[in-house]
Amino acid sequence: MFFALIGILIGAIIGFLLPYTYNTAYSLYISVAILACLDSVFGGIRANLENNFSITIFLSGFFGNAILAAFLAYIGDRLGVPLYYAAIFTFGGRLFDNFGAIRRIWLRKRKSIQ
Amino acid sequence: MKNSNPKIILTLFSILIGVLIATQMRMKVESIAPVTLKSIQDIKVEINSTNNEIIELEKLIKQREDELAIIENISMGDQNIVDILKEDIKLNKVISGRSPLEGPGIRITMFDNMNSEIVGFDIEDALIHDVDILNIINDLKIAGAEAISINNQRVVSTSEIKCGGPVIRINGRSIGTPFVIKAIGDPKVLMASVNAPGTYGDTLKSVYLMGFEPEIQDKVTIPAYSGSYSYTYAKPVGEGD
Numbered sequence: 008m009f010f011a012l013i014g015i016l017i018g019a020i021i022g023f024l025l026p027y028t029y030n031t032a033y034s035l036y037i038s039v040a041i042l043a044c045l046d047s048v049f050g051g052i053r054a055n056l057e058n059n060f061s062i063t064i065f066l067s068g069f070f071g072n073a074i075l076a077a078f079l080a081y082i083g084d085r086l087g088v089p090l091y092y093a094a095i096f097t098f099g100g101r102l103f104d105n106f107g108a109i110r111r112i113w114l115r116k117r118k119s120i121q
Numbered sequence: 122m123k124n125s126n127p128k129i130i131l132t133l134f135s136i137l138i139g140v141l142i143a144t145q146m147r148m149k150v151e152s153i154a155p156v157t158l159k160s161i162q163d164i165k166v167e168i169n170s171t172n173n174e175i176i177e178l179e180k181l182i183k184q185r186e187d188e189l190a191i192i193e194n195i196s197m198g199d200q201n202i203v204d205i206l207k208e209d210i211k212l213n214k215v216i217s218g219r220s221p222l223e224g225p226g227i228r229i230t231m232f233d234n235m236n237s238e239i240v241g242f243d244i245e246d247a248l249i250h251d252v253d254i255l256n257i258i259n260d261l262k263i264a265g266a267e268a269i270s271i272n273n274q275r276v277v278s279t280s281e282i283k284c285g286g287p288v289i290r291i292n293g294r295s296i297g298t299p300f301v302i303k304a305i306g307d308p309k310v311l312m313a314s315v316n317a318p319g320t321y322g323d324t325l326k327s328v329y330l331m332g333f334e335p336e337i338q339d340k341v342t343i344p345a346y347s348g349s350y351s352y353t354y355a356k357p358v359g360e361g362d
Contacts, residue, residue: 014132018139025140028148037145044138051131060127069134087161 036077039094043072046098049105056112218277218346222268224305226341232299232332251284256321264314266304268343272296275346292348308337
């Protein structure tokens with residue numbers, strides 16, 4: 008949980024320092040992809056806490072979800088239908104599910120320690 | 122090691138996400154407004170109407186260019202319009218009787234009864250009257266005469282034929298015997314219309330013994346109407362053409 012937050016902070020600092028940028032036109036796809044990645048990381052944390060973390064599942068989920076989300080956003084743009092809503096709702100919902108699970112496991116752990 | 126492996130991986134990917142988020146934030150993307158169906162529709166309608174406007178304007182440009190080309194042709198000395206107008210004038214002159222015409226037709230010479238014996242009791246019966254001329258002209262018209270003149274006075278739509286004592290008046294001019302009526306048309310039909318038994322002309326000739334000499338001519342020349350048309354009461358209805 009905390010290492011993920013620390014990782015994100017480190018990444019943010021690196022990102023702010025790096026001079027690279029990408030085309031503004033892709034920002035929508037990237038933001039949807041970021042959401043998918045966040046969901047994957049939360050899923051990874053939860054799996055880690057539940058002790059059934061698999062690196063292949065995590066990696067395929069991380070990149071697969073990101074690509075699928077970006078692709079949905081792109082297709083939606085082309086069709087004139089905001090399909091990226093699907094990605095936002097799905098990954099947003101799962102994000103909170105995962106967070107809820109993590110929270111419960113973590114609190115239970117603290118209780119059992121006490 | 123196996124235990125810490127997921128944590129390291131998660132940290133690494135968290136760093137990746139952090140980089141992405143930071144880059145995204147650095148882009149300073151002004152609010153990515155979600156594209157709603159309605160806004161897409163609105164913009165589409167706007168684009169369509171603008172495109173239509175463009176098409177209309179292009180049509181207008183083309184029309185104006187055509188007009189310009191016509192005007193340029195005229196100014197270049199291409200006598201298009203002038204020729205057309207001249208043709209128009211010619212036709213209108215023919216219709217209004219302003220141009221002399223010629224063609225096959227008949228020529229009728231009418232004069233008073235020259236015989237010493239008078240048919241009937243009245244000297245009047247031996248004279249050519251306006252009514253006689255009128256009837257002959259009417260017969261000719263029925264037979265399809267295209268142009269008629271009496272003593273070189275063109276008979277037009279307003280021509281009057283009026284008794285003026287020993288003379289008759291037509292187009293405001295007095296004419297006396299012999300009356301020469303010329304008509305352009307199918308000569309045989311015209312001839313038959315005044316010469317066939319039972320016609321008015323035949324009656325004049327054989328009953329009243331008037332001088333009535335119709336003859337077919339290959340070329341009859343009918344002069345132009347020289348009077349003027351004046352319309353005081355009649356007004357054209359509508360725009361005309």
